[in-house]
Amino acid sequence: xxxxxxxxxxxxxxxxxxxxxxxxxxxxxxxxxxxxxxxxxxxxxxxxxxxxxxxxxxxxxxxxxxxxxxxxxxxxxxxxxxxxxxxxxxxxxxxxxxxxxxxxxxxxxxxxxxxxxxxxxxxxxxxxxxxxxxxxxxxxxxxxxxxxxxxxxxxxxxxxxxxxxxxxxxxxxxxxxxxxxxxxxxxxxxxxxxxxxxxxxxxxxxxxxxxxxxxxxxxxxxxxxxxxxxxxxxxxxxxxxxxxxxxxxxxxxxxxxxxxxxxxxxxxxxxxxxxxxxxxxxxxxxxxxxxxxxxxxxxxxxxxxxxxxxxxxxxxxxxxxxxxxxxxxxxxxxxxxxxxxx
Amino acid sequence: xxxxxxxxxxxxxxxxxxxxxxxxxxxxxxxxxxxxxxxxxxxxxxxxxxxxxxxxxxxxxxxxxxxxxxxxxxxxxxxxxxxxxxxxxxxxxxxxxxxxxxxxxxxxxxxxxxxxxxxxxxxxxxxxxxxxxxxxxxxxxxxxxxxxxxxxxxxxxxxxxxxxxxxxxxxxxxxxxxxxxxxxxxxxxxxxxxxxxxxxxxxxxxxxxxxxxxxxxxxxxxxxxxxxxxxxxxxxxxxxxxxxxxxxxxxxxxxxxxxxxxxxxxxxxxxxxxxxxxxxxxx
Amino acid sequence: xxxxxxxxxxxxxxxxxxxxxxxxxxxxxxxxxxxxxxxxxxxxxxxxxxxxxxxxxxxxxxxxxxxxxxxxxxxxxxxxxxxxxxxxxxxxxxxxxxxxxxxxxxxxxxxxxxxxxxxxxxxxxxxxxxxxxxxxxxxxxxxxxxxxxxxxxxxxxxxxxxxxxxxxxxxxxxxxxxxxxxxxxxxxxxxxxxxxxxxxxxxxxxxxxxxxxxxxxxxxxxxxxxxxxxxxxxxxxxxxxxxxxxxxxxxxxxxxxxxxxxxxxxxxxxxxxxxxxxxxxxxxxxxxxxxxxxxxxxxxxxxxxxxxxxxxxxxxxxxxxxxxxxxxx
Numbered sequence: 001x002x003x004x005x006x007x008x009x010x011x012x013x014x015x016x017x018x019x020x021x022x023x024x025x026x027x028x029x030x031x032x033x034x035x036x037x038x039x040x041x042x043x044x045x046x047x048x049x050x051x052x053x054x055x056x057x058x059x060x061x062x063x064x065x066x067x068x069x070x071x072x073x074x075x076x077x078x079x080x081x082x083x084x085x086x087x088x089x090x091x092x093x094x095x096x097x098x099x100x101x102x103x104x105x106x107x108x109x110x111x112x113x114x115x116x117x118x119x120x121x122x123x124x125x126x127x128x129x130x131x132x133x134x135x136x137x138x139x140x141x142x143x144x145x146x147x148x149x150x151x152x153x154x155x156x157x158x159x160x161x162x163x164x165x166x167x168x169x170x171x172x173x174x175x176x177x178x179x180x181x182x183x184x185x186x187x188x189x190x191x192x193x194x195x196x197x198x199x200x201x202x203x204x205x206x207x208x209x210x211x212x213x214x215x216x217x218x219x220x221x222x223x224x225x226x227x228x229x230x231x232x233x234x235x236x237x238x239x240x241x242x243x244x245x246x247x248x249x250x251x252x253x254x255x256x257x258x259x260x261x262x263x264x265x266x267x268x269x270x271x272x273x274x275x276x277x278x279x280x281x282x283x284x285x286x287x288x289x290x291x292x293x294x295x296x297x298x299x300x301x302x303x304x305x306x307x308x309x310x311x312x313x314x315x316x317x318x319x320x321x322x323x324x325x326x327x328x329x330x331x332x333x334x335x336x337x338x339x340x341x342x
Numbered sequence: 343x344x345x346x347x348x349x350x351x352x353x354x355x356x357x358x359x360x361x362x363x364x365x366x367x368x369x370x371x372x373x374x375x376x377x378x379x380x381x382x383x384x385x386x387x388x389x390x391x392x393x394x395x396x397x398x399x400x401x402x403x404x405x406x407x408x409x410x411x412x413x414x415x416x417x418x419x420x421x422x423x424x425x426x427x428x429x430x431x432x433x434x435x436x437x438x439x440x441x442x443x444x445x446x447x448x449x450x451x452x453x454x455x456x457x458x459x460x461x462x463x464x465x466x467x468x469x470x471x472x473x474x475x476x477x478x479x480x481x482x483x484x485x486x487x488x489x490x491x492x493x494x495x496x497x498x499x500x501x502x503x504x505x506x507x508x509x510x511x512x513x514x515x516x517x518x519x520x521x522x523x524x525x526x527x528x529x530x531x532x533x534x535x536x537x538x539x540x541x542x543x544x545x546x547x548x549x550x551x552x553x554x555x556x557x558x559x560x561x562x563x564x565x566x567x568x569x570x571x572x573x574x575x576x577x578x579x580x581x582x583x584x585x586x587x588x589x590x591x592x593x594x595x596x597x598x599x600x601x602x603x604x605x606x607x608x609x610x611x612x613x614x615x616x617x618x619x620x621x622x623x624x625x
Numbered sequence: 626x627x628x629x630x631x632x633x634x635x636x637x638x639x640x641x642x643x644x645x646x647x648x649x650x651x652x653x654x655x656x657x658x659x660x661x662x663x664x665x666x667x668x669x670x671x672x673x674x675x676x677x678x679x680x681x682x683x684x685x686x687x688x689x690x691x692x693x694x695x696x697x698x699x700x701x702x703x704x705x706x707x708x709x710x711x712x713x714x715x716x717x718x719x720x721x722x723x724x725x726x727x728x729x730x731x732x733x734x735x736x737x738x739x740x741x742x743x744x745x746x747x748x749x750x751x752x753x754x755x756x757x758x759x760x761x762x763x764x765x766x767x768x769x770x771x772x773x774x775x776x777x778x779x780x781x782x783x784x785x786x787x788x789x790x791x792x793x794x795x796x797x798x799x800x801x802x803x804x805x806x807x808x809x810x811x812x813x814x815x816x817x818x819x820x821x822x823x824x825x826x827x828x829x830x831x832x833x834x835x836x837x838x839x840x841x842x843x844x845x846x847x848x849x850x851x852x853x854x855x856x857x858x859x860x861x862x863x864x865x866x867x868x869x870x871x872x873x874x875x876x877x878x879x880x881x882x883x884x885x886x887x888x889x890x891x892x893x894x895x896x897x898x899x900x901x902x903x904x905x906x907x908x909x910x911x912x913x914x915x916x917x918x919x920x921x922x923x924x925x926x927x928x929x930x931x932x933x934x935x936x937x938x939x940x941x942x943x944x945x946x947x948x949x950x951x952x953x954x
Contacts, residue, residue, distance in 0.1 A: 025563070025570060027476070039396075040399060044398075053562075057559045059908060060908040060909050070472060072471055072476055073477075086911065164901075164905045165905040166905070167909065189702040189703075191702045193909060195698065195699060195700035199885070201884025201895075202880075202884065203905060210770070211801075214770075214777075229586040320400065350843050361736035361739075363732070364731075365749065368733045368756075372755060375767060378771075379763070427667065430660045430663035434663065434664040435664060439661075439664070447664045447668055451667055452869060453931060453934070455873075456870075457873055457923075457926070457927070458872075458875050458900035458923070459873065460907065461873075464923075465677055492667075492866075497821060500862055521655075532828075538754075538821075541754065545757040546870075549758055551760060551876060579760055580876075598759070601760060606755060609751060
């Protein structure tokens, strides 16, 4: 008995030793979508900047908003902008505001798995709304076939796959559908988590990807990165100018560029169904949520330095990882906004 | 040998073979899982894995050293919290309690056992993270420790009960007080079963992700002391498995393999250090 | 004037109650109190948890009342929540999981305890315990990549062909659903059943077996009719452990159950469980009613566990044999 107690005590003491680390640890948490690029950025910035170590954990956009409001992390990240109520809640709790800074762009794409069909399909907004509402049930339905002349679509039942967990991707997808379909807007609405009329739920982008890969005749929506790196076919969507655009880095950035004119000063904007012939209609920013007031000056300086770097030099790294760059006009606006952080 | 006896012998042989089949199926599943992990993650296990910090996507040479140490710290602290409560509580139930108090405690332990790990995480978050306004290893260990209590408690009680009365009575006849009997005779006799249960509880919490996401969060760097967020193998597995990169998927499998290896090592060490054989002869 | 009675340590009347001081000196009372405190802390922790859940779901409870148990709609956009499909899914998957795991687990435990040579038994036990350490995320991934295709391509069509007349095995086979979740749960809880049952069986005194064999029973009869009943409460205890795990399992279930709040007689249908929906939606849930409804679901799971445990205990008491070892529940 004493032997064990002794050993445990020694182990406890050893592991509890604080080995000297005078680097500053800054903690952030939030969206899972930008995790890969954030990890790369924080890593590089940490190497350049020695003193500050920025630690980011992907726990979900909503969780990121919650934690920054509670004050358990130094900054947050979200795929969907905070609502007015959430901003007010933060303000009430902390006495100062929280600022949004777009960092990269992503897109939600319709992916599918139809045996025998290798072509890239075209989807009209009406077709997508109909499929996800459960009105269009077969692949060879005229609503789909009319946009895909020349492709042999089978008469099989469509298996719809959606997200089971709350997510920014669902938000973008339903935001788009609400804009293009009155029916969708009134019957279902937009949110990170909704009451889906039809379909199977899969957890995470990876879950949907996996489900689609293994389920014939399925259709779902995932972040562009997943479709691109996991080799599942995805289709083009008709944008507000009437063109069928497939999501790629250029078309996503074009969507942001198109929305710049209308961009509010706090950067909380939805860019789905953006104007522009080359724009991909289901695109979105992802934001870092930074408190306007920092109690710790060194943390503040580190974050400001990081932001400045990330939206300028850091943008050179994003395309390798299949994220779309911020348009220059947005970057210029953000640089001015960084000075608001005190 | 009449017909009835023949039938009974046949049934005996058949059923016992079936039990062998059950064992074979269970073990086969395990080996299949191990094989799968080795096949998919084996290539990613190298010296770097055990010594380096995680690297961003696309860069080679990264590892999960901080997650391995983090998991070890969490499990150690969780055991220090959960095992004494379960063990001593189990002693109470087996040796001292009346039937009504015992009933309530057992029921409570079973209820606690059935709580989804995510709810434990939320509970631990409200208790250990929110008031202090930061995530910490402490909070993570608290959540894991909670989950270890029910298995330890129920099993300790069960195995103490299985020690024959004769041993207890012999000891007391020699003049030992009750607590001395428990400490020196009964508990050592039930050692095997109790250690098995503790190791089982440890194995269970070693793989839990959800509670850690609410309490210890994660850390790309080394976590010093007990008060900072810490990386852990299950959280790394989760984060990497849901990413769109095949390289990270492989690392997730590798981490799963390492986690199993960690538990295996703990199992072996614990049994080696604490093995005394049973005081009660095995059948 | 009051007469004081002095207590002389040790010199207590033959009637039997020793003085407090003498008990203290022996250390027994201290031991009792200390262990009582620890046991009580378990109850305290559980109570605190329940209170937290109760408190955190106040809004939802007041709004929905008992309708929460009867409605099937789960709509975060319109703030309408009902628990029925989740309760159904939790119960069904737990039943399927246990139905598969208990026979397999007890069978394997019997083999390991009674038939296998000690070294082999110990070694196999080592490995089976490892199954408990596999993170549930990995079980989920294995479920997605292996079990689901297996189910969709072989098992479900096979079951449909053989037993399709039963409502249990009707409907389209997606691969995900109650049956798949049950199978994954079975794999996850087997190590608990085997490990604990084996230890309990090993601790059954030799003379019980020998007495049975001496009376002329076959090996199997002595095992099944004498040893196993003797170890009954321990085995039931392991099933409790397994049940608890099956009810509360989060990650692995959500990856294979289909995450659709449906109530269906068919085991092939996709469904949802309480733990899965909390895991999926809690982090992102905004809006007080939404969050509180999820917390209320946690409370409902508690209630479910409470009831199922109660029923199982009732079963033990009702089928109790005299003289079959421990009688506690």
